[in-house]
Amino acid sequence: MKKLACRLLLILFVFVNAHAMAQQGYAISGTIKDENNQPVKGATIFISGSQKITSANDAGEFTFYTILPGYYNLSVKMLGYLPYSQNIEIKDKPADLHISLKVKTNQLKEVVIGKSKSKDLFMRVFKQQFLGATENGQACVLLNPGAVNFSTKKEFLMADADEFLVVENKNLGYKIRYMLKSFWYNAATDRTDYSGDALFEEMPGTEKMKQKWAKKRLEAYNGSLVHFLRAVYTNTVLKEGFLVYKTYPKPAKNANDNLVYIDPRPVKFDSLFNVVDTAFLTFKAIPLLVRYDPKQAAKIVDRKELFSLKGVTMTGKSTLISFPGNETAIDRKGVFKDYEGMSITGDWGMSRLGDKVPLEYQPPK
Known part of the structure; x- marks a missing residue:
């Protein structure tokens, strides 16, 4: 009996200790070397989309502390x-990384056709498509525009940068360093795709400026993809103002219309969940139409209705989103595991750097 009691106490101790460690966080550490296995000192290391940054010491080593599971x-x-x-x-133990950097040899060469006004045009297009055409995007200032390298190919405008692009978002109060990996804009289709990693830093300001920034940050966060994924995680989608519907292929007889076909019954995420632990959950990956409309969401009454297929238009803050595979996973920060495999069109697809807030952002309660 004593042995059983001791064993139960040991199990309880291990469980409590593991839970406490998860709450305190774990370390992400590592060593950075070049292709000749020599340490790369002074390299900048950061967690993309956050405010966390450090640099490698003389031995190429670095550490981030108190990183919560996610x-x-x-x-x-x-x-x-080359950027890496x-x-x-991070689940139940620290991460120890061994990173090898490759020398950048094939740099994108700047190609400007015609007079210098061509580059001015390229820069205007780049700023609008990279920072955004919204009020927040227009309030952004690119402090080092000369760092952007342009090239063109038929209807495509392409860009990259050899150094961090430095942006001041005067509406949200963030200074952003962005590691641009690729950028292209198709003038024929007015479509843009870019990739890179952002590092956020609080800008200094007066109390009045900080109050303005707080208001604008909340406006940018409300209805965003991160807001939605956090609401999914906490199973408060309707409460947070989101109307979510499962979409279906367009009927053959309606092939030429501009409607999206949905089940008009709002999705109940708790029927899709598989809770992994307190930091992660998985859910069935189904194609969705998401609308941010807090007033309409507050009117939804849970009642049993039969399935019907309904064609709707993409109005207001509406987004079509699909996930790779049969199941997908998110963490409590609203970070999606396989974000590169997501397909997003509509409101969120038009979101640019100027409307982003860091992972650390939490709306006031």
């Missing part, structure tokens, strides 16, 4: 080397 994208930037990114899952 999904993270760790990025490394060093002049003369790695997805990391």
Whole structure:
């Protein structure tokens, strides 16, 4: 009996200790070396989309402390080397990384056709498509525009940068360093795609400015993809103002219309959940139409209705979103595990850097 009691106490101790460790967080550490296995000192390491940054010491070593369980994208930037990114899952133990940087040899050469006004045009297009055409995007200032390299190919405008692009968002009060990996804009289709990693820093300001920033940050957060994924995680989608519907292929007889076909019964996420632990959950990956409309969401009454297929228009803050595979996972920060496989069109697809807030952002309660 004593042995059984001791064993139960040991199990309880291990469980409590593991839970306490998870609440305190774990370390992400590692060593950065070049292709000759020599340490790369002074490299900048940061967690993409956050305010967390450090640098490698003389031995190429670095450490982030108190990282809570979740999904993270760790990025490394060093002049003369290709940018490096790695997805990391922190669950119940620290992460120890061994990173090898490759020398950057094939740099994108700047190609400007015609007079200098061509580059001015390229820059205007780049700023609008990269920072955004919203009020927040227009309030952003690119402090080092000369760092952007442009090239063109038929209807495509392409860009990259050898150093961090530095942006001041005067509406949200963030200074952003962005490691641009690729950018292209198709003038024929007015479509843009870019990739990179952002590091956020609080801008200094007066109390009045901080109050303005707080208001604007909340406006940017409300209805965003991160807001939605956090609401999914807490199973408060309707409460947070989101109307979510399962979408279906367009009927053959309606092939030429511009409607999206849905089940008009709002999705109940608790029927899709598989809770992994307190930091992660998985849910069935189904194609969705998401609308942010708090007033309409507050009117929804839970009642049993039969399935019907309904064609609707994409109005207001509406987004079509689909996930890779049969199941997908998110963490409590609202970070999606396989975000690169997501397909997003509509409101969220038009969101740009100027409307982003860091992972650390929490709305006032």
